[in-house]
Amino acid sequence: MTQLVVTGLHKAFGDHPVLTGVDLEVPAGELTAILGPSGSGKTTLLRVLAGFERADAGTVTIGDVVVDGPGVHVAPERRQIGYVPQEGSLFPHLTVAANIGFGLPARQRRGPVIAELLEAVGLAGLGKRYPHQLSGGQQQRVALARALAIRPKIVLLDEPFASLDAHLRASVRADVQRLLAEAGITGILVTHDQDEALSTADRVAVLRHGRIAQCAAPQDLYDRPADADIARFIGDANLIDGVIDTDTVDTILGKLPVEPACLPALSSDKATVLIRPEQVELAGPGPREGRELAGHVVAYGYHGHDAVIHVRPDLDAAAPTIIVRTLGGQQLPPGSPVVLRARGPVLAWPPD
Amino acid sequence: MALTAAGLAVAAVLALPLVFLLIEAHGAGAATVGNLIFRRLTADLLWNTVRLTVVVTAACAVIGTATAWCVERTNLPGRRVWAVLVVVPLAIPDFVVSFGWASLWTWVHGFEGAVVVMTLAVYPLVYLPVAASLRAADPGQEEVARSLGVGRARTFLRITLGQARGAILGGCLLVALVLLAEYGAFEILGYQTFTTEIFTEFSVSFSVPAACALSLVLILLSLLVLGGEGMLRGKGRISRSGPLAARQMPPHRLGRATLPALAGFVALTVLALGVPVGSSIYWMVARSSHAILGVSLMSSALHTGLYAAAAGALDTVAALPIALLAIRHAGRLRYLLERSTYLVLAVPGVVTAFALSYFSERYGGGFLYQTAPLLVVCYAIMFFPLALVGVKASLARAPVSLDEIARSLGQRRLAVLWRVTLRLAGPGLVAAFCLVFLSVVTELTATLLLIPTGVQTLATQFWAYEQNLSYGQAAPFALVMIAVAAIPSYVLGRFFDRTAHS
Numbered sequence: 001m002t003q004l005v006v007t008g009l010h011k012a013f014g015d016h017p018v019l020t021g022v023d024l025e026v027p028a029g030e031l032t033a034i035l036g037p038s039g040s041g042k043t044t045l046l047r048v049l050a051g052f053e054r055a056d057a058g059t060v061t062i063g064d065v066v067v068d069g070p071g072v073h074v075a076p077e078r079r080q081i082g083y084v085p086q087e088g089s090l091f092p093h094l095t096v097a098a099n100i101g102f103g104l105p106a107r108q109r110r111g112p113v114i115a116e117l118l119e120a121v122g123l124a125g126l127g128k129r130y131p132h133q134l135s136g137g138q139q140q141r142v143a144l145a146r147a148l149a150i151r152p153k154i155v156l157l158d159e160p161f162a163s164l165d166a167h168l169r170a171s172v173r174a175d176v177q178r179l180l181a182e183a184g185i186t187g188i189l190v191t192h193d194q195d196e197a198l199s200t201a202d203r204v205a206v207l208r209h210g211r212i213a214q215c216a217a218p219q220d221l222y223d224r225p226a227d228a229d230i231a232r233f234i235g236d237a238n239l240i241d242g243v244i245d246t247d248t249v250d251t252i253l254g255k256l257p258v259e260p261a262c263l264p265a266l267s268s269d270k271a272t273v274l275i276r277p278e279q280v281e282l283a284g285p286g287p288r289e290g291r292e293l294a295g296h297v298v299a300y301g302y303h304g305h306d307a308v309i310h311v312r313p314d315l316d317a318a319a320p321t322i323i324v325r326t327l328g329g330q331q332l333p334p335g336s337p338v339v340l341r342a343r344g345p346v347l348a349w350p351p352d
Numbered sequence: 353m354a355l356t357a358a359g360l361a362v363a364a365v366l367a368l369p370l371v372f373l374l375i376e377a378h379g380a381g382a383a384t385v386g387n388l389i390f391r392r393l394t395a396d397l398l399w400n401t402v403r404l405t406v407v408v409t410a411a412c413a414v415i416g417t418a419t420a421w422c423v424e425r426t427n428l429p430g431r432r433v434w435a436v437l438v439v440v441p442l443a444i445p446d447f448v449v450s451f452g453w454a455s456l457w458t459w460v461h462g463f464e465g466a467v468v469v470m471t472l473a474v475y476p477l478v479y480l481p482v483a484a485s486l487r488a489a490d491p492g493q494e495e496v497a498r499s500l501g502v503g504r505a506r507t508f509l510r511i512t513l514g515q516a517r518g519a520i521l522g523g524c525l526l527v528a529l530v531l532l533a534e535y536g537a538f539e540i541l542g543y544q545t546f547t548t549e550i551f552t553e554f555s556v557s558f559s560v561p562a563a564c565a566l567s568l569v570l571i572l573l574s575l576l577v578l579g580g581e582g583m584l585r586g587k588g589r590i591s592r593s594g595p596l597a598a599r600q601m602p603p604h605r606l607g608r609a610t611l612p613a614l615a616g617f618v619a620l621t622v623l624a625l626g627v628p629v630g631s632s633i634y635w636m637v638a639r640s641s642h643a644i645l646g647v648s649l650m651s652s653a654l655h656t657g658l659y660a661a662a663a664g665a666l667d668t669v670a671a672l673p674i675a676l677l678a679i680r681h682a683g684r685l686r687y688l689l690e691r692s693t694y695l696v697l698a699v700p701g702v703v704t705a706f707a708l709s710y711f712s713e714r715y716g717g718g719f720l721y722q723t724a725p726l727l728v729v730c731y732a733i734m735f736f737p738l739a740l741v742g743v744k745a746s747l748a749r750a751p752v753s754l755d756e757i758a759r760s761l762g763q764r765r766l767a768v769l770w771r772v773t774l775r776l777a778g779p780g781l782v783a784a785f786c787l788v789f790l791s792v793v794t795e796l797t798a799t800l801l802l803i804p805t806g807v808q809t810l811a812t813q814f815w816a817y818e819q820n821l822s823y824g825q826a827a828p829f830a831l832v833m834i835a836v837a838a839i840p841s842y843v844l845g846r847f848f849d850r851t852a853h854s
Contacts, residue, residue, distance in 0.1 A: 050756070050760050051759075051760070052756045052759075052760075075759070075764075076756065076759040076760045077759045077760070077761070077762045077763055077764055078762075079760070080762070081760055082760065082761075083756070083757060083760040085753060085757065087753075089751075089753045089754055089757050091754060091757075091758075091772060091776075092776065093775045093776055102758065102761050102763075102771075103761030103762045103763065146757075146761065147760075147761075149761075150761055150762055
């Protein structure tokens, strides 16, 4: 079942267009991430969905109710959409318990619901505190509990983890996932952090230039980005030139098989080829297969669980460096000679 | 839309005195107005007004900045007590300070007397903003300057004063505007300025064209002061460069300068606080006659309170649309609207009162002349900028994002207003009300011109006794005004401090 449908959404501030035709379908009970660089219109989209901003054109349907459309604009308080903003935005004059109970009818505000929610977000016993007495992570949890209290159909999360440090981020993120899944609530998470989007969400929608450029499950998005631009945005990418030869492509890393799905779109024989860093390996001293590339290390970044090596090909000093990801292994100071070998199949698109 | 309309309506009412004045000047004809302006009297008044303004403003800048630096950034003994004592003189009406000095010593007179009295009465207007900005500014910048090889003295000049520059200028602006608008203190000291002359022309000689012509010059002077401050202020920002939490820096050690600094603070307190209060107490004890005084005190205090409360409420309500527009909706028209209300600052109270009273008499058929509503409207116009400052500060505490959250939680607009916006902005709205209330309590000039016949406020009753040289009768009114103003001012100071910090 589809919980939220957005079609042809436009929004401009003055003569500055922000959303230029957003189409998006969000399945019920899933967590969908909206991923985009800053300034791509993520927050505006969220504010339109919440009803804080009015769209210039397009429709928004929640369940089977049109909340935004020609001549229709349902007020925020009648949408049953929970909203968790970046800074938490707790009411500073109310206790934690009163914050969580804010949206409930007066007689429920003192009931067991509050205690249950506090328990659920791991803040049992802190109901009498005021927001300024809480840490950042605790404030975010209260903001989430406050949104969940009204039993919303959808919860919107606007970069809710951005202001938390790395350690806290992981634990709050896990709690959010768990709580939404338990309650069966549809979640929409806005973020500019691709790691966060890929690791947290069931589906990721890439917002670019005011439109959804691609919407897919995290692994599909990473493995089959719709174009070179998205490939570069989602994860590290080597984008190199190649020449198509029926179902293979000739590159400086040798002849590599092309993903069959890409072939119909390739009109000419020139192509931009995506090779992920983990598709490249350091060739050992064994026999050569004729598709190796010799080069020298220009940078070596050690990350504990793996290492990222930037290699400049010896053939052509002007060529872009190739990024290689290896699992641990030996230390390679800059200047070390290496030999690279790539594994296919690879994705290819017509050059820009 | 409704908000913009309300804002425009408020701005229109605020512009009334200026519009009246221009209509009257136009009616009198350019030649008449020209003759009234270009004469010897104007030159004398100009010389008197300008030299006093320059000297007192400079003195206040030095005293206000020095005391603020000592209190905020040094290890001066008893800093907390001094921080209160140096501000209290602000609660004493200027004409009471003037009375306190002139009633004791006859040499306090003319230019020198005016310099002494006004400096002591208004230097806190510089102290307050400078102290606040020194407290808010990043003391780490001084450490950085020192680490870059800049000496102590030059660090003070380039960094510390630089941080406080906007605040010093802002304080000087207020001082200059107060001096341009002051009537009572100068009347007691026998010092003639534009304001005293306008008052005399209008209420004694009934020469409307002359009062009108002089008012135009006075407004021009005020505009020059406002414009000059804006130009000097420049575009620099003094805020912290990062969001890092404030860190306390160890205060500067005064060392051998401790005793002279303490002596300075003691002297300042004695002169600015001790003399006016002591003098009032002396006259009350030595010369008071207790008959009918109690009744008269009660009655005038009641009227003062009524007028002040009415003006405070009116201003707080009127400031809401302008402040909402300024804070919650960006846009050039709205910005202009907000700025234009500050033009009120350039119109001294005597001019506002004169314009309103003359026009209500002439074109309103005398319907409102010398009635309570006209007086209240006059107060409301005069003190609107104060209310606006308070209301803006209070709305800044209730950000729109909280309104939106409340609505997404299913609350209707009115419920949000009641449960969120007013709860957060409430204390600030009360503060705005109090600011206006206090200003009205100590207002004399406009009150004298517009007070309903047969009614007295604390200020006018004090004035009547003072002008009769009945110092014993005048003194209790002075003390009541000080008491009424001093305690709430302290509370208000605390409120704005906390606002600036959060």
